[in-house]
Amino acid sequence: MSVAEVGEFGLIERVTARLAHGPATLLGPGDDAAVIAAPDARVTASTDVLVEGRHFRRDWSSARDVGHRAAAANLADIVAMGASPTALLVALCMPADLESRWAEELADGLAAEAATVGASVVGGDMSASPTLTIAVTALGDLGGRAPVVRSGARAGDVVALAGRTGHAAAGLTVLSRGFRTPRLLVEAYRRPEVPYPAGPEAARLGATSMIDVSDGLLADLGHVAKASGVGIDLRRDAFDVPRQMGDAAQALGVDPYSWILAGGDDHALAATFPQSVVLPPTWRPVGRVVAGLGVTVDGQPYVGPAGWDHFR
Structure with a gap:
């Protein structure tokens, strides 16, 4: 059945019936607002x-995949502040002829990704639209800690990375x-x-800045460098090229480091730490904060696009 056949309120009932409540949810879907x-x-x-067509394609990704991805993009921003989602x-917003099953499975993906961090989907809105669009707002709690900002x-700080880069771009x-x-x-x-x-681990360790790598490591660290009024120099040898990525790069005629350094959507976390901090295995050093402005690689400007820009 299409969403038009199910109807707005019928679809809301189907979707909300699939959503579990996390520990922070005092009042979930069903009223004018959640608590x-x-x-x-x-x-x-x-x-x-x-x-759709800009961030995802339904012939490339399932509804569950899109739900996981939409949730992850927002949850990553919350943890990048040192908070817990x-x-x-x-x-x-969706076309009237969209299958209701697709919207329901999207909700499954959203809920499953949120559950990995103890969060839950607590409400939202639906509307008809010629373009399938998913807008997500994430909330988080700092747990008494100061937020870790970009500035x-x-x-002298160490630049470190948690997670992987280049995989999603590849x-x-x-x-x-x-x-x-x-x-x-x-x-x-x-x-x-x-x-x-x-x-949150970086916040407890005393990270001086942090950012979610959504648009590309060079571009996002560029935001940190600008906000902090410093330069950041990355070491190319700090980044290994996985075998499958190297094989794909060779077959497609692509420099794999363009994926690793400038590719987005992996949602790794990049942070800076005082030299005195002993970093756990979660975080691997990839560079240094230096005097100056902007981001360099092995002391040299990077040649090529540094990341994603929607309007370029």
Whole structure:
């Protein structure tokens, strides 16, 4: 059945019946607004949007995949502040002929990704639209800690990375060339593996700045460098090229480091730490904060696009 046949309120009932409540949810879907516990008395909030044809394609990804991806993009922003996610609000705009099953499975993906961090989908909105669009707002709790912002990096700090980069960008390139393998790369594009625990961990360790790598490591660290008024120098040899990525790069005629350094959508976390901090295995050093401005690689400007820009 299409969403038009099910109807707005029928679809809402079908979707909300699939949603479990996390520990922070005091009142979930069903009223004019949800009620979420905020023990810290501060709420961390972020929002992101996915548009069909721009961020995803239904012939490349299942509804569950899109749900996981939409949730991950927002939850990663919350942990990048050093907070713990608590809730998601989702607005879904869709064509009337969309199968209701697709919307229901999207909700399954959203709920499953949120559950990995103890959060839940607590409400949202639906509307008819010629373009399938998913807008997600994430909420989080700082647990008494100061937020880790982009403007705190200082010369001498260590730049470290949690998670992987380049996999999702490689997967996108593979799909756009008409292939479905290597599976490792394609699945990385469909469902990011976000290192959620690393965000609050970095805050406890004393990270001076942190950011979610959504648009590309060079581009996103460029935001940190600009906000902090410093330079950041990355070491190319700190990044290994996995075998499957190297094979795909060779077959497609692509420099794999363009994926690793400038590819987005893996949602790794990049942070800066004082030199005195002993980093756990979660975090691997990849560079240094230096005097100056901007981001360099082995002391030299990077040649080529540094990341994704929607309007370029």
